[in-house]
Amino acid sequence: MSKTSLKPAAPARQPVILPAAAAAIDSEQRALVAADQAVSALARQLNYQGSTDPDVLENSARDAIRRIGAGIFELGGYLLLLKEACAHGKFLPALERLGLGVDAAQRYMAVTRRFANTATSRHLDAIGMSKLVELLPLDDDQTLELAELGQTGELALDDVARMSVKELRAAVREVRAEREADQRLLEGKNKRIDQLEREKGRIALLEGDELLAQMQREAAAILADALGCVRGNLRAALQTLRDDGIKSGKLRAHEVFMAGLVGQLAAELATLREEFNLPDVSNAADQQLMAEVAQWGGQ
Structure with a gap:
C-alpha cells in the first residue's frame, strides 16, 4: 500500500493594503487617540469622573437643562416666600446679599407665580428664563392651553424652543391680538343677544296696535340697514x-x-x-x- 505524501496547505493570502489607504487609517486612528486624550484632559480639568461617551454626555446635558429650568421656579418660590416673610424694608437688603437686582428678582417671582405648577412647569421648565419672561403677557387660559395642549392659537410649545427671543415676542403679541379680537367679537355677540332678549321681553308686554307698530319699526330698521x-x-x-x-x-x-x-x-x-x-x-x-x-x- 503506497503512502500518500501530504503537502502543507498554502498560507491564506493577505489582503493588499495600498500605501495611501494605510496612511489614511493610521491618520484616523491617531486623530481618535488625540480626541480621547483631549476629552480625558478636559474631564480631569473639570473634575468630571463620568462617562465621556457622546450619547451619555448628551443625555446628561438634557438632564442639566431640566434641572436649570426647575431651578428657576425654585428660586422664584424662595424669593416669593422671602418677600412675604420679610419685615418692611428688609427684602431689598436680602436681595443685595444674594447678589440679585430688583428687576431680576421680580422676573423670577413673576415667572414662578405664573408658571410654577405641576401641569405647567413640567412642560415649560426647559425653555429658559428669557423665553418664560416673554410668555408672561399670555392670559391664564392661554398659558393653560400651552401647558396642557402644547399650543395656544398659532403658538406651539415645540416652536417656542426653536424661536429666538425676538421671534417669540412677536408670536406672543400676535396670539394676544387674536385672542383680544375673538373676545371683542364674542362680547359684541353677547351684547347683541342681550339686546334682542330685552327687546323680546319688551315686545311681549305690548298689545294690539302698539305691538304691530313696534314690529313694523324693527322691520323698517332692518330694511334701512340692507338698503x-x-x-x-x-x-x-x-x-x-x-x-x-x-x-x-x-x-x-x-x-x-x-x-x-x-x-x-x-x-x-x-x-x-x-x-x-x-x-x-x-x-x-x-x-x-x-x-x-x-x-x-x-x-
Whole structure:
C-alpha cells in the first residue's frame, strides 16, 4: 500500500493594503487617540469622573437643562416666600446679599407665580428664563392651553424652543391680538343677544296696535340697514369694477360679473316675495297704491 505524501496547505493570502489607504487609517486612528486624550484632559480639568461617551454626555446635558429650568421656579418660590416673610424694608437688603437686582428678582417671582405648577412647569421648565419672561403677557387660559395642549392659537410649545427671543415676542403679541379680537367679537355677540332678549321681553308686554307698530319699526330698521349696504357698499364696489373695466379694456367681462351680483340680489328678493305671496310694488305707482290700500284698511 503506497503512502500518500501530504503537502502543507498554502498560507491564506493577505489582503493588499495600498500605501495611501494605510496612511489614511493610521491618520484616523491617531486623530481618535488625540480626541480621547483631549476629552480625558478636559474631564480631569473639570473634575468630571463620568462617562465621556457622546450619547451619555448628551443625555446628561438634557438632564442639566431640566434641572436649570426647575431651578428657576425654585428660586422664584424662595424669593416669593422671602418677600412675604420679610419685615418692611428688609427684602431689598436680602436681595443685595444674594447678589440679585430688583428687576431680576421680580422676573423670577413673576415667572414662578405664573408658571410654577405641576401641569405647567413640567412642560415649560426647559425653555429658559428669557423665553418664560416673554410668555408672561399670555392670559391664564392661554398659558393653560400651552401647558396642557402644547399650543395656544398659532403658538406651539415645540416652536417656542426653536424661536429666538425676538421671534417669540412677536408670536406672543400676535396670539394676544387674536385672542383680544375673538373676545371683542364674542362680547359684541353677547351684547347683541342681550339686546334682542330685552327687546323680546319688551315686545311681549305690548298689545294690539302698539305691538304691530313696534314690529313694523324693527322691520323698517332692518330694511334701512340692507338698503344702506346696497346703496353704499355694493354700489361703490360696482363703480370700482366699472372704472377698472374701462381702464383695462375689460369692461364686458366686468359687466358680466356685476350682473351676476345684482342678479343674485334680485333672486333673493324674488324668493322672499314668492315665499310670503307678496305683490310686486317696486315702482312708485304701485307703492302709492299700497299706501292707499293700507290707509283704507286702517279706517
